[in-house]
Amino acid sequence: MLTAYEAMTAELLEACGVDFILVGDSVGTVLLGYPSVTEVTMDEMIHHAKAARRGAKKAWVVGDLPYKGRNKGPRHALESAKRFVEEAGCDAVKVEWGKDTPLITDLLVKHRIPVMGHTGLTPQTAKEQGGLKVQGRDAASAVRIFREARFFEERGVFSVLLECVPVPVAKAITGTLVVPTIGIGAGPHCDGQVLVFQDLAGLFKKFTPRFVKRYVDLEPLVKRAVQGYVRDVKAGRFPEPKHGFSMEKEEEARFHRWASKR
Ligand code: KIV
Numbered sequence: 123m124l125t126a127y128e129a130m131t132a133e134l135l136e137a138c139g140v141d142f143i144l145v146g147d148s149v150g151t152v153l154l155g156y157p158s159v160t161e162v163t164m165d166e167m168i169h170h171a172k173a174a175r176r177g178a179k180k181a182w183v184v185g186d187l188p189y190k191g192r193n194k195g196p197r198h199a200l201e202s203a204k205r206f207v208e209e210a211g212c213d214a215v216k217v218e219w220g221k222d223t224p225l226i227t228d229l230l231v232k233h234r235i236p237v238m239g240h241t242g243l244t245p246q247t248a249k250e251q252g253g254l255k256v257q258g259r260d261a262a263s264a265v266r267i268f269r270e271a272r273f274f275e276e277r278g279v280f281s282v283l284l285e286c287v288p289v290p291v292a293k294a295i296t297g298t299l300v301v302p303t304i305g306i307g308a309g310p311h312c313d314g315q316v317l318v319f320q321d322l323a324g325l326f327k328k329f330t331p332r333f334v335k336r337y338v339d340l341e342p343l344v345k346r347a348v349q350g351y352v353r354d355v356k357a358g359r360f361p362e363p364k365h366g367f368s369m370e371k372e373e374e375a376r377f378h379r380w381a382s383k384r
Pocket of ligand 1: 125144145146147148149186283285306316318
């Protein structure tokens with residue numbers, strides 16, 4: 123699983139064998155310039171989910187229920203989840219652990235909306251968790267995360283995402299649940315893995331969590347390309363004759379005759 127926020131990336135990821143495309147609320151900090159994911163609106167999520175859906179034909183597209191799509195209670199969450207499915211064509215909705223999550227999960231499952239639960243570090247309520255930090259390092263909080271994961275399964279989710287939890291905790295949860303776990307910063311024992319595409323590609327560097335593996339560093343390549351373009355345009359080296367379009371000689375002459383009379 124990887125994140126994609128638009129058609130071009132979704133199409134590329136699907137062609138590379140990615141099974142699940144997550145339209146994460148991380149779009150807020152990665153693409154939209156917000157200081158926190160809690161700023162992202164439901165309309166923005168739908169705009170990006172629709173675009174990702176256009177690009178991904180077969181992969182499951184999972185819409186991430188944002189804070190502003192659920193903060194008014196379970197009915198609000200249901201309306202938002204329906205928008206992901208009906209307006210944007212998403213296959214499923216991801217729900218972070220937080221206020222009203224049990225009621226929200228029940229309501230969505232009752233309405234036959236496939237739900238991916240999300241526990242461990244939950245960025246929408248990171249302030250209450252002491253910031254963007256690993257969760258479950260002490261036994262009591264590990265038990266809490268374990269219970270939340272099991273709760274999600276009991277309520278009928280098809281998968282549980284574990285973010286930033288110690289390896290032994292993720293391993294125990296994965297070994298207990300029947301539904302697959304998807305890990306991010308949760309070690310190698312999860313059934314699947316997820317990363318933010320821009321982290322993997324070296325395109326987002328405001329902060330790089332320890333769990334990220336940067337498979338390619340595109341930023342310097344893109345910078346070099348854009349600097350080259352700027353230099354060429356300023357020096358008159360771009361565009362070259364091969365980048366232009368010509369006219370039939372006769373049409374050109376007729377056009378010049380018309381232009382000279384102006
Ligand atoms: O919003 C997101 O991209 C996520 C992943 C980090 C799991 O929730």
